[in-house]
Amino acid sequence: MVIALALSLLALLPAHAQSPGSPSLEERMRTAAGAYERLDYKTAIEIWRPIAEQGNAEAQTLLGAMYWRGEGVPRDHAEAAKLYLRAADQGYARAQNDIGFMYGFGEGIPPQNDVQAYKWISLAILRYTAKNQERLDQAIKDRATLKARMSAAEIAEAERLVRDWKPVP
Secondary structure, X not given: OHHHHHHXXXXXXXXXXXXXXXXXXXXXXXXXXXXXXXXXXXXXXXXXXXXXXXXXXXXXXXXXXXXXXXXXXXXXXXXXXXHHHHHHHOOXXXXXXXXHHHHHHOOOOOOOOHHHHHHHXXXXXXHOOHHXXXXXXXXXXXXXXXXXXXXXXXXXXXXXXHHHOOOOO
């Protein structure tokens, strides 16, 4: 009877629930990062892809970067943009910066859109922490470059989009 109850309770757990003894999300992310640093892209992708598919913004961003550069996967800027946008919508600063860069300075996917670029880069600037100082400094320069080529109306629209933006859970 106790075994039957335990089995029925296990059946109620979400499919992605961690079983005892399995590595934590943090451990899996570290393992993937180590594999990536060793240029073992296959292992990094095998770990990050399912985590990204579950909605983890960091894994989405890291996988997006691999698609952007063609590391372990065919170079695919459309896939990179899709992954960056999912993570950016959640409020992940690096993804916001990356999709902003793609809108403003990328290679055509998504199409250039300075208002969207300014919005996403501005949101990244608001969310970067001190440990991301280099990225923050570069984002500030990129936004200044965008601003110099935008009209006052475009800047006002982008700043309105920043104010109105809400993260998607």
